[in-house]
Amino acid sequence: MKSKDKLFQKKSTLNCRGKILSLDMPLVMGILNVTPDSFYADSRLASLQEVVKQAGTMLTDGADILDIGGYSSRPGAADVTEAEELARVVPAIEAILAAYPDAILSVDTFRAEVAVQAVKAGAAIINDISGGELDAAMFETVAKLQVPYILMHMRGTPQTMSTLTNYDDVALEVLDELQQKVAKLKQLGVHDIILDPGFGFAKTIDQNFELLNRLNELCILELPILAGMSRKSMVYKALGIHQADALTGTIVVNTLALMKGADILRVHDVKETKQTIELYKKTIL
Template identity: 40%
Template sequence: MLSNSQIPEPQPDIYSLNCNGRLIQLDVPKIMGILNLTPDSFSDGGKFNNEKSALRQAEKLLSEGAEIIDIGPQSTRPNAEYLSSKEEINRIGNIIHLIKKEFPEALISLDTFYAETVKFGFNEGIDLINDISGGQYDAEMFDTAAQTKLPYILMHVNPSYETMHDKIRFEDITLEVNRYFSQKTKELLEKGVNDIILDPGFGFGKTVEDQMKMIDEVEYLGFGRFPLLIGISRKSFIYKPLGKSPLDINEETQKLHMKVLEQGAKIVRVHDVAQAKETVTRFLQRK
């Protein structure tokens, strides 16, 4: 158990992020739309891996209510193809630049665990870093994040790429995730990364039972010091127990989105933006 001296002070319910000089308020929950540039993502692989289709999908995500576009050059599903940073950069090509040119108000998040890919993305104009590895798969990541001064999304995950999806049953998943967040946020703050977003890591190395427990205990994750991002879209802990496909669980997913929003989640990372927008609207009407 963490001692009182180790537990960060809770912050006010309204957070802000400095995204390349733009101050983004999180008083209203934001929708992050997923743009996979991969041929092998589990539910939309190969659909948006060229400039024309990626731009078209970015436009769709934004028109449906996304404020952040999360660009993923590498799939992190189980048994996915492993890419180097150079291969990620080649896959991204001009897509970040083109989206920023076409949709200058859009915020772009880059989903990578490589510092070199972050450097490339920063030069192309990204606004946030989304690192599923928590700095564990590239020793240069935290320093690079500090150099860019961009908001950094810190996800809870197993400590190596090879063990990323190994199922671990924790004695208390909420306590384990908070221990991890406490240690990692301390490292990030010491390096000068001030805008940190916490992602509990749904779909990565956790049992169905532990993930449902995290849903129930979202309000306790991160001690209320940093904004929470929840990424449960098309995740197997929802569809497998129901005997459904990833594309057939929208109703169940939106119920869970409502549950986490009611507990203070500030960003939801989704494939189905229009449906998530309806959920956020209903949530705001209830407040």
């Protein structure tokens, strides 16, 4: 099998607590929301038993990473205290790893202390929707923990981001803002950085599609790219449907993301995404 030709040689592995995760082919990150108010109702998990069951299903369906979140980042979401987020996230991580000790887990948090406690509990990746903007200690914390860090682009907070969509050139400005943070992280000694352009975060629907069309421009930073568009408003609002009916649209935008250089797809529907990737692989033989 020949790998697809790439102008830029992106980093091809992640060191996840001693487990080397190859990015030679695209990976699937399954979303596990330990929250009562995440934007997609079917992804909300109310008990540890549900969390472990869903984790098992996703792993069986082919998930390479499971992303555990205890703070809903949907537009206008209510704030959650650090104590409550910890109470949601840490037991979930411990329960999943007790049942599936080889699972690679990421923690979806913008709080440095939650990241610390999640990694102590066994998480191997930090997924920060704020890109370090909402906790000044996050970058130094990641450097100390020495785990892969997903650097997402966002402006403002989940409560204010929908008002901060003023860009002259959305793709260029996202690239510039991410590049500045990558430089800071590298100076601190962070080795494994994944870029997330932040679809749906401080972007309009049209800006999301502009960003998707130009996703390959992020490849200039020679870092892995994560795309998270699963059942988001850019899909269901663009089609005039309910998010429960947005699986087909999600598969389409994820396929486009793969063609534009995405290395990781963050999704609710693991089995269907895995099938999408299997078919995509046929085009790069």
